[in-house]
Amino acid sequence: VDLNLMKPNQTLSGLTANIISSIDKYFLEYQPDIVLVQGDTTTVMGVSLVAFYHKIKVGHVEAGLRTHKKFSPFPEEINRVLTSRIADLHFAPTSISKQNLLDEGIAESDISITGNTVIDALFLATKKVEEINPKVPGLENYELKNLEPYVLITGHRRENFGDGFINICEAIAELADKYEDHNFIYPVHLNPNVQDPVKKLLSGKKNIHLLEPQTYLPFISLMMNSKIILTDSGGVQEEAPSLGKPVLVMRENTERPEAVTAGTVKLVGTNKNTIINEVSKLIDSKEEYEKMANAVNPYGDGLASQRIRKILKEN
Template identity: 55%
Template sequence: MKNNILIVFGTRPEAIKMAPLVNALKKEALFNVKVCVTAQHREMLDQVLDFFSIIPDYDLNIMKANQTLHSLTAAVIEGLKPILDDFSPQYVFVHGDTTTTMAASLAGFYSGAEVCHVEAGLRTFNKYSPFPEEINRKITGVIANYHFAPTQIAQQNLLSEGVKAEDIIVTGNTVIDSLLESMLKVNSAYSNEEIEELKGTLSFEKDIVLVTGHRRENHGDGFLNICKALEMISKLDNVEIVYPVHLNPNVKDVVFEKLSNNENIKLIKPLSYPTFLWLMNKSKIILTDSGGIQEEAPSLGKPVLVMRDTTERPEAVSAGTVLLVGTETNKIFEESKRLLQDKKSYEEMSMLHNPYGDGHAVKRIVEFVLNRASKNSNG
């Protein structure tokens, strides 16, 4: 008898990191796998589904203008109930730290499923930073039956919270599996309209500084400081900044007001996943407040400056592949200048080992679940 598995995600980063796992689990004869997307982020999610050829079995389509965390949480739980009642999964897979993740783990628990948490155990130990992600992953960690920790530090965090050792496996991060698979595709003469447009827009003989920024805790003064730093960086010799601007008005309005008249700063619309990978690979350094980029960029040899005061990914800081610079204007500028102008500093950072995995995280997760499913069916 097959084990029913429901995989739930709602945002682009979750889709990127879960796509190789979806495809691997579907190849196993022991499992009947269905995918539910909440579409917490609609357009950006759909681009990834298309790139990885994933067609959801269920689509809650819950994204609404001006949605709140309260309404989002309620919509996920309510939307999942009839699906869980109908499909009766033995396992519900969730990823990381989104509101979809937290609400889906709770809904799965209510339905009697065993909750499997991919990218488990990340912590900043500050429940307000990142907000609400830190609390989302802690709640999910309390509910989950099985924890797929990307690193030994994440494993230790879970052990210190009382999770049983036999319910945790260190897998590496599935984002590396996804990145390596995707780069093979992107590098094999892959192109699209976005890439061709960028080729005509950007001066690739210059050092490209790629910027992303959207974190809720940086809204307001944080983004004003970041914009000042970008203005200063744009005045350095042989530098061009490209910034795919997040659609959130709290980000977009400030960035366009402060930076739209600077010819050395190209403000562009958010990019599809394959185009973003292509641009990361063409960049010299990356400035970001994103979590996933801290994991991906080291595999491409790209130094990352993290514009946050805390990170749930201390492994990258310890390994030296990323540097925390916060949102202090002068620090962002000085560290960017150092990497752009000091060849030795750049090479030291770009040649370091990625602490987030070897591209075999999915294989380890599938083997773990196969083992547990076999034990359960025999026991």
């Protein structure tokens, strides 16, 4: 169901109100037995709340992720905490996620460690990409192999709006000047708070490629062929390590500490010099690069959806 909710410069309060009123009509018409929500978006929180109002059981996929910082990420941390209070079944990706839920008083009988369906989808997608070699919108005239080596960049977090994104863009611009033999590929989020600093500071450089937001398969192709990934995304922290890609996360903390512990992910924040130094280290040092690229991904084996299906049948 496409609720067609996204509007330019929409407030979170307005978005939440639209989600609640729109999904309420859908539940009245279809009356599902259970609602599955995935992740920590405002849609997840809003839909869970409406399901609760209708006394519909809720299953939460990717349950138990926490930074324990109310405004980081914003608003996702509170979205997932509220969803956990509503959910009846909690599908935690890791033992750390399960422990977070237990610490909040969730009954152990309601929690299952399943891995993350993100990895299931990734394994299916990589096979598809290898079969069809999808074109990347904005790079139709290139073979990705001919752009290698390249750094793939994504950024959209609200807590980075303003000075954070200016610092990120200044760091990317300096890296592009420093490493003229590398390309920097950035699918730019449509939010004006992202678009404005990115276009102002990064347009016109020959080795920086600013793209429109990508659909799933082209983005997976971009990840598969990249050398390093610089991101503030949560999902990419799980996907990229399965592809053997070092991930530098432009945030001060993460709800995915397993990846940091495993060595697949490093937090670099939004300090310009830190970003430059950490990217440079991976480009200049084969040892540093391989240490991150060869670390083991802790987020699943591609069978999470099968485990979740089995639990749903039993409930």
